[in-house]
Amino acid sequence: MYRKEIISYIVSICLVLIACLLHALDFYHYIDFPIHTIVLILYTFVIFIWMHNMMNRVIRSSIVTRFRIIGILLICYLTIRTVKYEFLIENEDAVRLIRNFYFVFPLVLTHLVFLTSLHVGKSERENISHHWNLLWIPTCVTALLILTNDYHELVFSVDPNVRGLNMYGPVFYFVIIYIGLLSLCTLVFTMLPSFKNRNLASVDLPIFILIIWGLYTFLYMIGWKNFEYFKIIFKSAEFNILIVVLFIESLVFMRLLPSNRGYESFLQISSLNIGIMDLNGKMIFSPKMYRDIEPSLIEDALLNPIFIDEDTMLESAKIKGGKSFWFVDFTDFNNLKRKLISISEDMLSENELLKANSILQKNMVKLEEQREIREHIHMKLKPQFGQLKYILMNLPDDENLFEIKLKHACFLDVYIKRYANLFLITKNSIKI
Numbered sequence: 351m352y353r354k355e356i357i358s359y360i361v362s363i364c365l366v367l368i369a370c371l372l373h374a375l376d377f378y379h380y381i382d383f384p385i386h387t388i389v390l391i392l393y394t395f396v397i398f399i400w401m402h403n404m405m406n407r408v409i410r411s412s413i414v415t416r417f418r419i420i421g422i423l424l425i426c427y428l429t430i431r432t433v434k435y436e437f438l439i440e441n442e443d444a445v446r447l448i449r450n451f452y453f454v455f456p457l458v459l460t461h462l463v464f465l466t467s468l469h470v471g472k473s474e475r476e477n478i479s480h481h482w483n484l485l486w487i488p489t490c491v492t493a494l495l496i497l498t499n500d501y502h503e504l505v506f507s508v509d510p511n512v513r514g515l516n517m518y519g520p521v522f523y524f525v526i527i528y529i530g531l532l533s534l535c536t537l538v539f540t541m542l543p544s545f546k547n548r549n550l551a552s553v554d555l556p557i558f559i560l561i562i563w564g565l566y567t568f569l570y571m572i573g574w575k576n577f578e579y580f581k582i583i584f585k586s587a588e589f590n591i592l593i594v595v596l597f598i599e600s601l602v603f604m605r606l607l608p609s610n611r612g613y614e615s616f617l618q619i620s621s622l623n624i625g626i627m628d629l630n631g632k633m634i635f636s637p638k639m640y641r642d643i644e645p646s647l648i649e650d651a652l653l654n655p656i657f658i659d660e661d662t663m664l665e666s667a668k669i670k671g672g673k674s675f676w677f678v679d680f681t682d683f684n685n686l687k688r689k690l691i692s693i694s695e696d697m698l699s700e701n702e703l704l705k706a707n708s709i710l711q712k713n714m715v716k717l718e719e720q721r722e723i724r725e726h727i728h729m730k731l732k733p734q735f736g737q738l739k740y741i742l743m744n745l746p747d748d749e750n751l752f753e754i755k756l757k758h759a760c761f762l763d764v765y766i767k768r769y770a771n772l773f774l775i776t777k778n779s780i781k782i
Contacts, residue, residue, distance in 0.1 A: 358399050365392045366592065370583035377582045386432040393428055393591060397421045400595050406671065409608045413469060417598065420462050424591045427455040431587050446500070446508060453505065454493045457525055459594055460532045461489045466598060467536040470606045471543025473744065492528065495521050533560070540606070549751045555600040563593040605747065623679075628672040640664075640677060648675045660684060727770050738762045 369392045372385045401421040408414050430451050438444035464485075468478045499505040504521040537560055544553045566589055569577040584592075601607045625637040631645040640658065650656055651666040652673070658664050661684055666675035693706070728735070741759045746752055 355403065358403055362396045362399050365396050368392055369588065373583045373585070384436055386435045389588070390428050390432045393588060394425050397424050397591070397595065400599065404598070404602065407602055407609045410469070413466065413607060416462055416466060420459060420594065420598070423455060423459055423462075424594060427452075427459070428587055428591060430455075446506075449506065450496050450499050453496050453525065456590065457489060457493060457496070457529060459590075460529045460536075461485065463594060463597065464532045464536045464539075466601070466607070467539040469608070470540050470601060471547075473608055473740070488528065492521065492525055496525070536560070540601070543606070547746075547751065549746060549748055551748055552604050552606060552746070555604055556597055556606070559593060559597045559600055563590075563597075566593075624674065624676040626669070626672060626674050634672065637675075637677065643675070648673055651675060723773065727773060730773075731766050731769055734762050734766055738766075 369389045372381070372388060375381045376385045398421070401418060404417045405414055408417065430448055434445060434448045434452075438448065465478075465482065468482060469476075472478070495502070496505050499519075499521075500508055504519040505525070506519065506522065507517045509517075537557070540556050540560075541550070541553050544550050566584075570581070570586060602609050623637045623639050624635075625633065625643070626635040627645060627648055628634050637643070640662075643658075643664070647656055647658075647664060648666045651664045652668065655678075656664045658677070661679060661681040663678040663680060664675060665678060666673050668674075738759055741755050741762075745755060
């Protein structure tokens with residue numbers, strides 16, 4: 351975990367604890383000023399910190415856009431509650447209108463969280479089916495019915511004297527069932543990839559958060575007496591906001607959504623001599639060789655590659671949030687070059703030049719033959735290369751699963767080598 355992430359977590363926890371303390375002080379009348387605006391500001395900071403983290407960590411732009419929408423909706427959700435209690439609590443018409451808006455937010459937020467769960471277990475290049483967009487039809491129609499409730503009363507009764515179950519219409523129960531189904535589907539789609547990969551440990555944290563949300567909802571509905579103390583410091587709107595943020599954060603933290611976390615382990619076990627530097631010139635990941643490379647050289651290599659020594663060339667490129675650099679080894683090339691120079695010095699006669707030209711022509715034929723062999727092998731083994739690349743790009747953190755994936759990669763490597771060897775032995779045949 352990076353230092354900036356730890357700081358953001360600590361700041362967010364402190365802001366939430368301050369909001370809880372304000373609720374407790376207000377309940378026991380230790381303060382005599384309205385706190386809803388202050389709580390709104392505190393939770394707005396928490397949401398913006400979360401949105402900033404998602405923008406820096408999540409790779410897929412469409413998911414980042416959805417998270418921004420969720421963050422804005424969460425802020426609006428809490429803002430409407432604040433306006434209600436701070437300014438319009440005595441206005442029955444305004445309170446009734448706010449109640450309609452208030453009921454739309456859980457519906458839309460649950461829908462967006464469900465769409466997020468569809469990306470669990472997929473890479474940044476995998477898309478979800480466009481047919482899932484059809485689910486917006488019942489969501490939007492239901493939201494429209496909620497907002498226009500004053501004209502048909504299918505969601506809530508507008509009569510202030512009505513109490514109990516009579517104040518709810520059929521659309522209200524449909525929304526409750528619909529949100530429940532979306533929540534259940536979110537749970538299923540979150541766990542499904544882990545069942546397939548037999549790595550249930552990766553979904554422990556998201557499932558635990560959903561269980562906490564379900565427990566809170568259950569205790570809230572039955573009105574358990576001892577639960578009232580918890581409701582004092584965690585109002586339902588604020589708790590729902592925290593659950594949405596924590597659930598999505600857990601998906602990214604456990605690498606269930608494509609993010610830029612965990613590349614250090616891949617780079618450490620790979621043969622790539624690569625490093626990463628941030629915008630301030632601080633080394634984020636050091637290469638295996640030339641660990642003390644000067645940042646100024648990395649900057650210069652952005653324009654043109656630089657030779658560190660006779661056999662090593664430095665190249666670099668800009669990436670989001672910094673620069674990546676790597677070293678190219680020219681040892682074999684230089685050895686070949688020296689051999690060619692040595693050979694050329696011995697070619698003093700015309701016969702030797704002709705002989706060298708003949709050898710060169712043969713080498714060109716061999717190179718062309720090798721190119722054809724390489725293209726044929728690449729075409730035949732494209733699925734295996736794809737599987738091997740996918741495994742190496744999605745190595746899990748779990749040690750046991752990591753070992754299984756690595757064994758699978760070794761099996762693919764052996765298969766590729768055996769196929770190539772058999773093809774070289776029988777390259778004059780059309781089929782192996």
